Amino acid sequence: MKPPNFFIVGSAKSGTTSIYNYLKQHPDIFMSPIKETHHFSTDIDSSKFRLDYAANLNINIDAWLEGDQKKEIFHAFVKTQNKYEKLFKHAEKQTAVGEVTNSYLYSTEAAKNIATRFPDGKIIMILRNPVERAFSHFLMDLKSGLENESFINAFKKDVAKPVKGWGISNVYFEIGMYYEQVKRYLDTFPKEQIKIILYDDYRRDARITLKEICNFLSVDSSFRFEFSKEHNKAMIPRTKVVSLMMRQKGFKNIVKELFPKSWKKAISKIFFTDKNLPKLTIEDRKYLIKLYTEDIQKLSQLINRDLSDWIKS
Numbered sequence: 437m438k439p440p441n442f443f444i445v446g447s448a449k450s451g452t453t454s455i456y457n458y459l460k461q462h463p464d465i466f467m468s469p470i471k472e473t474h475h476f477s478t479d480i481d482s483s484k485f486r487l488d489y490a491a492n493l494n495i496n497i498d499a500w501l502e503g504d505q506k507k508e509i510f511h512a513f514v515k516t517q518n519k520y521e522k523l524f525k526h527a528e529k530q531t532a533v534g535e536v537t538n539s540y541l542y543s544t545e546a547a548k549n550i551a552t553r554f555p556d557g558k559i560i561m562i563l564r565n566p567v568e569r570a571f572s573h574f575l576m577d578l579k580s581g582l583e584n585e586s587f588i589n590a591f592k593k594d595v596a597k598p599v600k601g602w603g604i605s606n607v608y609f610e611i612g613m614y615y616e617q618v619k620r621y622l623d624t625f626p627k628e629q630i631k632i633i634l635y636d637d638y639r640r641d642a643r644i645t646l647k648e649i650c651n652f653l654s655v656d657s658s659f660r661f662e663f664s665k666e667h668n669k670a671m672i673p674r675t676k677v678v679s680l681m682m683r684q685k686g687f688k689n690i691v692k693e694l695f696p697k698s699w700k701k702a703i704s705k706i707f708f709t710d711k712n713l714p715k716l717t718i719e720d721r722k723y724l725i726k727l728y729t730e731d732i733q734k735l736s737q738l739i740n741r742d743l744s745d746w747i748k749s
Contacts, residue, residue: 438466438527442534442558442653443550445621446541448611449572450564450635456536458646461662464655466527468535472511475520476550477543477602482513485603488582511537532653534558539602542611547620557629558652559621564635565746566612566732567724571716573608578714582606588720609727615734622738632739722749 444452453471460467474480482493497512501522514520527533540546541561550557564572574590577583583590594606601607621630631652638645642663650657729747736743 444536446538448538450562466530469505473514476546477539479545547624570608
């Protein structure tokens, strides 16, 4: 086993799933077989999760860890150090060993916890326009059957919830408040151990972004990544019945158990469509920009990047 030496900490809905899958192609990089471990987010209490979120974490993690770990698991809360270390038991020749967990940026404890165990660890974060990030998050929840109304209504209801948090509410607004989240890492790790990527740059040219990541991780940056497969594509349920099925406890896990991974694309086409996706309206964009402007301006100064496009309506 090799211990991890880099961590992609978020943010959610900013291309981390795609980057995770691309980096797995590189022969010098080992990625945790659980995409999101949430191991260092000790301030997030999984016992308080809402039922629909908790249902998708319902796996026998002990049995899986002792096996060959080939079955894909998107996320789990790997709480103990012993279990966490087993995620990297197949890391052998790779020089860069890492994981991706989006809650690490949102968490108030993760930066400190990572630094305590791995002070030399490299930190990568991808920041997306928080307005577009929130809308993309909504589309994901629409696909999962967790939402059945308009974006702005869902957003306002989530903000107004008396009890909020990761896995408890949707935290559409809170996840995009980047300033304090990024500052925690800049206050904890040396600047040279942190790489901040803007999602706009990644979308403009993924090859350049991955080349930069490879250079940051000190692995072969001439490696040619395969981009033919699209990851985490925005889709919505084809019918209200599908939406209702997606809300049933453990439904997604049952589907994964019944059908092999090779059928995933075909099954997805049966249940979902990318046609007639909701659009982010000008009015909704303006409403969210007002909420985020001050935080965006502070973030811009903190990371010394021009983020003026994020506050244009």
